[in-house]
Amino acid sequence: MAEETITKMVVISDTELPSDVVISxxxxxxxxxxxxxxxxxxxxxxxxxVDRVVDxxxxxxxxxxxxxxxxxxxxxxxRCRANRGGGPRPGFHQLKxxxxxxxxxxxxxxxVERGSKPVSLPEEKxxxxxxxxxxxxxxxxxxRTSRS
Amino acid sequence: MKIFIFPANSLILSDLVERFGHQPxxxxxxxxxxxxxxxxxxxxxxxxxxxxxxxLKYAAIEIPSGVxxxxxxxxxxxxxxxxxxxxxxxxxxxxxxxxxxxxxxVKYVVRSKGxxxxxxxxxxxENEAKNFVLFxxxxxDKLGVPEPExxxxxxxxxxxxxxx
Numbered sequence: 363m364a365e366e367t368i369t370k371m372v373v374i375s376d377t378e379l380p381s382d383v384v385i386s387x388x389x390x391x392x393x394x395x396x397x398x399x400x401x402x403x404x405x406x407x408x409x410x411x412v413d414r415v416v417d418x419x420x421x422x423x424x425x426x427x428x429x430x431x432x433x434x435x436x437x438x439x440x441r442c443r444a445n446r447g448g449g450p451r452p453g454f455h456q457l458k459x460x461x462x463x464x465x466x467x468x469x470x471x472x473x474v475e476r477g478s479k480p481v482s483l484p485e486e487k488x489x490x491x492x493x494x495x496x497x498x499x500x501x502x503x504x505x506r507t508s509r510s
Numbered sequence: 511m512k513i514f515i516f517p518a519n520s521l522i523l524s525d526l527v528e529r530f531g532h533q534p535x536x537x538x539x540x541x542x543x544x545x546x547x548x549x550x551x552x553x554x555x556x557x558x559x560x561x562x563x564x565x566l567k568y569a570a571i572e573i574p575s576g577v578x579x580x581x582x583x584x585x586x587x588x589x590x591x592x593x594x595x596x597x598x599x600x601x602x603x604x605x606x607x608x609x610x611x612x613x614x615x616v617k618y619v620v621r622s623k624g625x626x627x628x629x630x631x632x633x634x635x636e637n638e639a640k641n642f643v644l645f646x647x648x649x650x651d652k653l654g655v656p657e658p659e660x661x662x663x664x665x666x667x668x669x670x671x672x673x674x
Contacts, residue, residue, distance in 0.1 A: 433541030470643025
């Protein structure tokens, strides 16, 4: 059975640039199709080759490069924006949401390298009702009715 | 080990699990099997009426076919799971009722499977994110060092006697 063809997304956080990373990726293997995107790269090819490129790219900056597999091949008409009449592609909002968090996750990875242990953080509590009423009185003193 | 992650398409979770030496069970693998198949049973995503029947393994016939279809998509992941990381309250997990109920059902099925589970909340700030990574690392370390895939040992070729 032939080895399966997969696509992996390499997402870059913080200060790295996709154009720098893509050059390093090209140096590793010529059997992988590489597409440069706004968030990083998309690598398509046989699993072993893609993993080899991913390992090499990860070594460049381990705390700033994140990788996940992708179901659709790049440029697929069901997902690609080119045929959809504009707008973000399906799945972009999730990627954007996680992309914003990646610098903090990178800091966590630095702590892992240092051998830190997790600590239990205090749970966030809601604003007490009395304090909330005080804020309302300060901000809009005439808005509160007699009932409240 | 094969780690089930929830949200099953999370970039952060799948990266962390892979980075710490385990295999993440992500939904993208199942999607890929369907969308890259040469056959087009039910375009665009090849979810056929049979999927809803396969979902009967988890949900009764009265349950909407959307939930059963989604469950059939998750079934291979749940079956293979040897441990799980469940993250609650992810902002991007909102969706229709079919998605919401499937999420509930998947979490229930995984929890009742009796495998080691790490339950966390989705990080909202820097400190929570750092802690999140440390908790995942600690959990995966406790699971043990993954065994490398055994490759067939190469037997040395028998020496041939050269007769002169």
